[in-house]
Amino acid sequence: MSFNSANLFTVEEVRSNFTFVVPEFQRGYAWNEEQWQALWDDVVSTAERSGSHHYGGSIMLSNAEPGGTLVELIDGQQRMTSIALMLAALGAQGFPIQFRDNEPLQTYYDYYALKRSHLGPSLKQHVSFYSRNIADAALFFSAQAQGVADEATRKMLVDVVLKRIKLFVLGIHQDFDVHVAFETINNRGKPLSTLEKLKNRLLYVLANAKDATEVVAAKAEVHRCWKQVYQSLGAGTELLEDDEFLRAHAMGWFRHERRENWLQDQLFEQSFSARKPVDSAEVLAYVHSLQVAAACWHLLHNPASLPPRVEQRLLWLKRTSSSTSKPLLLWALIRLSQQYPAVLQAPGRDGEWTAPFAKLIHQAERFSVLVLLANDRQSNVGQTDLNNAAYALAHPGERINHGNSRVVPPLDAAAALTYMSEFLAAAVYNVRDLDLIEDESAPDSEKYLDPRFKRTGEFDADAVTDAVAKRFRRRSGYYKWNLGKLLVYAWEEKLRGERGLPEKKSWEKFAWDGSVEHIYPQTPDGRWSDSILAKGKGKDRIHAAVVNSLGNLLLLSVPHNADASNAGYLNAGGTKGKRELYRAGSYSEAQVAEACNKWTVVQIAARGIAMLRHAQASWNFELVADDAPLIKWLPLLFGEHADRIRKGCTGVEITNQALAPWVKKFMAK
Template structure:
């Protein structure tokens, strides 16, 4: 440990920094960036700020001897190359901020008596005699997809023709950080920017810790945390597998090849997890579900599948998967076992191959519009599963798609799963063991004990068994008889499906509701409207509804027929208006007449009273009955489910 705290300006003196392959990429998001920026702004001008420890490892000669772009600066200028073991998130953030500063000042301007070119030469890159060669002072190792991204999108440097423009969650974070800082810097005048530059280069201080050769750098990495952003299990696993690759008693070429395959697999994984920038996929959720299908064969086929047994399966695969992966499956002690338990280089290779193959399917299942391999019907069904929430069936979908069943089989399976998901959401009746049971099906499909065709049959048999139980409708009456449908977890999905059914019958077929906007209600803006308002102060409502008790009016308010999906979030102040004002507000065109298909349907009525709530509620239940093939009984039974018997004494 260097006892003297060092600033960035000292740290970036005759040194090159590289982020090694076992490190994760840039993981900071808006929360960490805001904290970093606030630390800068709130730091008093005559004070220093302790950032933390920067842990470094000297790059061995056999490694940097392969760095053709950097040999000249190491040899001629005596720059020392270092790997960053810990602190790369803070250091990367600092370099991105410095780059952003150089972009907002002109090349003729100086910042604290340095031009932008001089700043870049100090912190970004140096070149031989001002030529076209580049040695980047800070960056990733060349085979990391973030290497070229940092160079081209952050440093604004040209790239070679072989650049594949690979993007991952990490590259998205790099660009977000740069845009974040540029927006913040635009709010400052030149003198304030100079203060920011001085603070981050002179007043942000680090302890420098150099790892010596007697310390295993991989083990050290696993024990270190980054500020506010702990390593994910997927990131820890990559480091562990690279570590293990160095310990096998095989030819050196085999070790090198395995390490390369680990890096290539993780490139693919993070590429697909972050490919859709609008909704990136969670890395540990993918890892957990892949673990279930890959190691599912460890559960005996003839195991007692009681409820408690299924619960233990759930715990083993979902709650303790990271412990099993890191402490049991891929641990150093497994290299020393004999027989079947011994971990081999082929075990690691087979696992990472499966991981790489699975992540593409995982992405396509969550983002069906990105692939040409699925039919329009299949894409539509997968989109529905995404909206309803496929997390409980995600491992089942993954293993089924890995089995490559025929398209018609996949479609039948998706129809069955969507139907089952809705019934689960509708009834919430004895469903907890069911999720455990479907984990059992996942394992059976993974082992080959159950085909995808038979799985689809089992799901439909399970559905029929549930909905034909005598107390199924009784449970629905209990569920919705109290607070109604407004707080039901499935209300948005249900109303959205009804909206689509009206759209399909319309002449225009134009989509009027955006699911992402509709499903994320925030603060004072609503996406599901109470037509008869929750606080009916106007006489227009009192005349029709005040003949009922307070309890009955609350039931009417939250009844299914009184709920309406809005085409866009609308201010809650509109809720209390009279029905005619809700239909047509010509001043700003936010009325039902200008909204969704469901709003248009309601706008055809001249008034809104309890009878309309009842009739629309029954109509919606009839839609559910037909759409999901659920027997909900006759008219009287539907009125009971709606808890509106008092309207038909």
């Protein structure tokens, strides 16, 4: 069968006449459920139309050996791999595909598509970003096949795949530049990521170098590094987004510019343009950096392999749901790995690098909590400063530009990270006295906490108060607020302590519905009438303020049933109250049960104050001074309703004297 022109052929005709080779410049297997489902639906709908054929898409082939049956799949790897996995799931035999220089993909394909069960023990040794996708596809098609009524129907579907699905096969001449073809192909399949396109562009620009010997060696090195990159991106518990990684690396390697399509232009129009010669040494320096960066990126997203104090700091940073500091932390780890090889060779071992890196992560966490979450700001606030810091870390000796300061970080990696921690601290808050900022004659040492960084910082206590007030005006308060979630979980972790006590609720399983209970319920009944009088005519907003106040939100180890959620606080009429239910629950539940013989707005306010004080100590900020009267905290706990609640509209007046012993109780542990 000749493929020198475009023709339609059945899957059976194609697989019977040729053995496919996936060239090394191709991306790996990247189709996901959207494409798998579309392929399955095509087969099922074709089966329902008796005798009809279906167009299954196109593939592009190039002869890998003159006159032979070995052909390179220039385009169509995704489709042919999926078809083979579908056939295997339906009980038939897939067809061989050779993945050139890609042992992980080859092992997984042969195991799932060719049913070579003896390869099972080798799967763990060959995990990669793409090989895991083959396993996911195989599971998907197996699940679909199990839903087929009987064996006869499965055999009929196999017959449809082989004989009634037709492929548009385009054969290209060996002299045609397949790299150009690959880069410009657009079909029904999943679009190439920027990282995948970049590899092919680098191979293309290297192919134009004058020294043929140098070209061969350089292209081989690109293939080797790319293989390592994807192994790092796929080696953890989840597949890491390759373009997010590429962008984070680019923030340090190149100087970021605030314009649309900056990364695409930087990579494909400036640094590695197809229209101008590129120095192979420059290309290799870049891909070597990507290889190291991918290993560091893996560590950042799989912190269990790092020293415990670094792991804990990364877990807390992840809980802030912020990605703004990732480029800075990536380049911090790259910089450390250059000075301390053990960072990548033995990442779990404590070293000189551990403390400054943990400190930097903590400052990144503080930035996310105080600048973004507490101020209720957009996620890109402060991004320019963080990107400039990443660039300075990536280029030792470069000045870091921020405001009107031009300071060069130290050359030593650990010292540079310490400097960046101080820079982030100043980016959050750096003012001694706001009045002095207006007095230009005052020396910097009087105006700024750190006079190296002439800036006020992004944190604004008034903005936090405004954000809280706005949420209470909407009646939601701290409930279902990202900051509220963080504060509730931080309190649970404080009570758990660092003594190796078991975790009773993981962050990953924390969901507002089912994980958090309003101690004073949203729909209280008569059992609460002696404790809190917040329901009734004209009191709906007061009720919402009390219910959704921080101190009233309790993290549960397991959900309580609806009746228990509305129960009174104490036992009554032979029915267990909430206090009794809490005794065997989370650390937060147990503390409330042990400390509180009643539950009124005084206890709600006192617990909220304790939680906010803990937050101030953890992230080093100040909303209310520690020595201020306790009632100063009330606007942060009840919004604009604080004054009415303080004066006793819920049945009890809140005074400093009433609060003090309860705050002390909650802070005791």
